[in-house]
Amino acid sequence: MKNQVQLITYVDRLGGQRDGTDLARLTRLLSAPGSPLAGVFGGVHLLPFFHAIDGADAGFDPIDHTQVDPRLGGWADIKALTERLDVMADVIVNHMSSDSPQFLDYSEKGEASAYAGLFLTLDGVFPQGASERDLLAVYRPRPGLPLTYATLKNGERRILWTTFTAAQIDIAVHHPQGRAYLSSILRSFADNGIRMVRLDAVGYAVKKAGDSCFMMPETFDFIGEFAQEARALGIEVLVEIHAYHQRQIEIAAKVDWVYDFALPPLVLHAFNFHTATALKRWIAIRPANALTVLDTHDGIGIIDIGADASDREAHPGLVSPQELDELVECIHAASQGESRQATGAAASNLDLYQVNCTFFDAMGRDETAYLLARAVQFFLPGVPQVYYVGLLAGHNDMALLARSQVGRDINRHHYRDDEIARECERPVVRRLIELIRLRNRHAAFGGRFALLDSGETSLHLRWEQAQDWAELRVDFATQSHALTYSLPEGGEGRLAFS
Incomplete structure (x- = not known):
């Protein structure tokens, strides 16, 4: 992976039109002479571009993970982009769509289906039955149990394991069908020039009766095996986990790359509380093999700097519980209450450990503070990533939120070509691009950090x-x-x- 700033973007939300040319248009935007973003980035993380991009979870519930959504283009367009920039893509290891051909076949044929072993059921995890204690031990990022009662098309009744939504059916990752499915995704990526993958929701991929079913030793084993398979194809692996900060350090020792999800709330804490103490404490211990972010397609993580929920006394957070609560209120105040409408139980948002808001609005649209936050991000060891809305210092999209009633859509604006050109002329964006170019080109960033x-x-x-x-x-x-x-x-x- 190049030691240069990467862009995180949806293909269709940065000048796209969903007319089959979006990938080609994005390639031109990032590389064509005269484009305001030509040569700015060393790589790009393409958020789900698989069929279909507009399912129950904005592409994170793929019907066919090995097919490019034809409204964006095709594999030839992906390969053309990889010839100009490093490209990262998501491997959604935990689940697939209930509309996938595999699940539809299973629904129609039941245990007679060739894909019967691909999908995880309650019995698959608890063959002897599950007690109340067993189910309460399962770690949950969202309210409720990770289970969906379903009547298959053939009339069979099953209890399916669904970590996130009823439309996202969990995969039995250790079953031969599960391994074959995931391997086919890696091969498709490798054949088309993708050399980096992000393992989405991998912390939940392995289930074990009587345990938390989240980041267990068996999960680490699975990540190691999958990463070894990826490396054999020339692909580096990024693990996406929101968790207690010490756990992130442990994960980093066993994988290629992790996210520094503690950084965004700590930067906000530093500006809001006028202290660098917590931030410096983290910088002193944080893993260097990190992708640094201030914003992504999800919300601003809070769990990453809080105490360990399993034992708050023994494992305190990077900031106190009171300051963590106050920080959330500071974000709501800075955004004029807009983030409150998209966070917590509001707007169908089920990720209760995240605050949904653009990072620029979370900083009260203070341009100086925002650029300083980016400077801190770019100066830390690791590879920086900038989300497309953050690149353009974007505001909360309240109109999109009102239409979709999905909390995270507040930070998922659809930019037209004319908007991109106009936003790139704003002083805050021009200065950010200047800062990105400095980070990419200056030789010092390949040396020693202090x-x-x-x-x-x-x-x-x-x-x-x-x-x-x-x-x-x-x-x-x-x-x-x-x-x-x-x-x-x-x-x-x-x-x-x-």
Whole structure:
């Protein structure tokens, strides 16, 4: 993976029209001479582009994971993009759509179906039956049990394992049918030039009677086996887990890449509470093999800096419970209450550990603070990713939220070509692009990182490689700052955000 900033985007929401040319249009936007985003990014994470992109979960419930949705283009378009940029794609390892050909065949034929072993049922996890204690032990990211009562087309009644929604049927990942299905996805990706995959919802992929069914030793074993298979095809693996921060460190030691999901709330905490203490504590221990993010297609994670729910006394969070609650209220206030309409039990949002809001609005549309937050992100070890809405310093899309009543849609705006051109002319976006180019091109970021001593309200970061260096100082109480760097001809360059 190149040590350069990557873009995270839906293919159809950044200048797309769903007319079969969206992938080609995105390629031109990111690489064609004269485009405002030409040469800005070293890679792109394409959010689900599989058939179909508009299911129950915006493509994360694929009907056919090996087929590009024809409204976006085809595999030839994916391959053309990989010739210009590193491309990451999602492998949705935990589940597939209830409208998939495999599940429809199973529904029609029951145990006589060739795919009968592909789908997980209650009996498949608890062959001796499940007690109340067994079911309560299962870790849940959402309210309710991970089970759906279903009558199949052939009249059989089954209790299906559905971690997320009734339209997303969990896969038996250790069954030969499950392994063959997942392997076919990897082969399709490798054949078309994709060299990075993100394992979506992998923490829930393995189920075990009497356990939490989340990030168990058996889950790590599965991730290791799957990653080994991917590496044999020349593919690197990113693991997507929202969890207690110490668990993220443990995961990072066993995989290629993890997300730094603690960073977004800690940056917001630093600006809102005028202290760098919690942020610096995390920087001192965080894994270096991380993709740094401030925003993604999901909400701003809160669980990642809180106490371990299994034992809050023994495993405290990076910030206190009171400050965590106050931080959520700060986000709601900064967004003028818009995030409250998309978070928690509001707007069909079931991910109770996330706040749905654009990061720019979560910072009260303060352009200086926003650019400083990005500078902090880019200065930390790892590979930075910028979500397409964040790239354009986007506002909450309340109209889309009102239409869909899906909380996360507040941060999933559909940008037209004219909007992209207009947004790229805003000073905050132009400065962000300048910062991205500096992060991609300056040799210091390939060298040694140091967290230097600073006061309680401030942060001091530095990179060095031979004669090249780059340094960032931020005071979260006053927003005073200095971003300086060495120039090839000698002397010092500087970026200012106010």
